[in-house]
Amino acid sequence: MSDSKSTYGEPVEEPTPEGDVVGRAHEGLAEAEAARAESADPGVTAPATASSDAPVEPAPAAAPAEPDPWDSAEAASLQYDRAPAPAADTAVYDSSAETVAVAPAVTPSEPVADTVVASPVAPQPIFVQAPEAPRPRGNRAAAGAIGLVAALAFAVLYFAVWLALAAIAGELNVDDIAGHALAALSSWVLWVPVIVFFFSFWLLGAIINRGRWGSWVIFGLLVGFASWGGYLLGQLFQEQFWNITASQGAELMEQHILAPLAIAAFIIGRELTIWFGAWAASRGKRVTELNVEAQREYERTLEAGPQLVRQ
Incomplete structure (x- = not known):
């Protein structure tokens, strides 16, 4: 014990x-x-009051202490386990101070003072730009524009031949030159060959495109024949073929098939095609050189590899 x-x-x-x-x-x-054990000690007695008359009673025996x-x-x-430490947001009761302390909880949503949060920078997309193959340039539009100039030259030359043939035939007088010129300018025989020459020249230019001048020289015969046919078609319009019979139309064609203006239309159309065709061929040669240079640049770009382009 x-x-x-x-x-x-x-x-x-x-x-x-x-x-x-x-x-x-x-x-x-x-x-x-410990305090109860000290109070139950038999050696400690309360002091008696000093009285001479009162009888002194013996002190009662102390009761035996309970075990x-x-x-x-x-x-x-026995071994006692420690109590677990209080978790956050748990009220702790202190028996000595009789106070309740609540530990404040910090929620993740509350921003912390003097803290700078840097947001990550989103990476920029990178694109690989593939080069496009160059589109070959043509010469057809230029041939049409050159054909307009050639058709204007055809009209001037054909009108001059018309006046010259009329003067040779004695049909043109000095006093009546203005009236004869107006009659020629208002005739189907003058303008139909001009229109046919323009379309035949443009069609030939569309076919040759960027071809050499030799192609214009050879196939210029076709434009000459088209101009000659334009003269005959102009005669049919001039005589209003819708009002004549087929036999009359055939007879009209026999009369003008080798007419001086028909031959003049063939020659003028043939020669203008050669010389204005040289202009179109020169322009076509230049376009061909540009196409070759563009193709070489495209091949150099492919050899250099893909290029990164940031957008």
């Missing part, structure tokens, strides 16, 4: 964390038992 007394009288204080309710309760019980359940070998051998 002496060992248990010494163990009970001098309890070993284990370090307890702040807010350990079980540890504080054990300490309070130990102090209360303390904590004063045993079993209680001394």
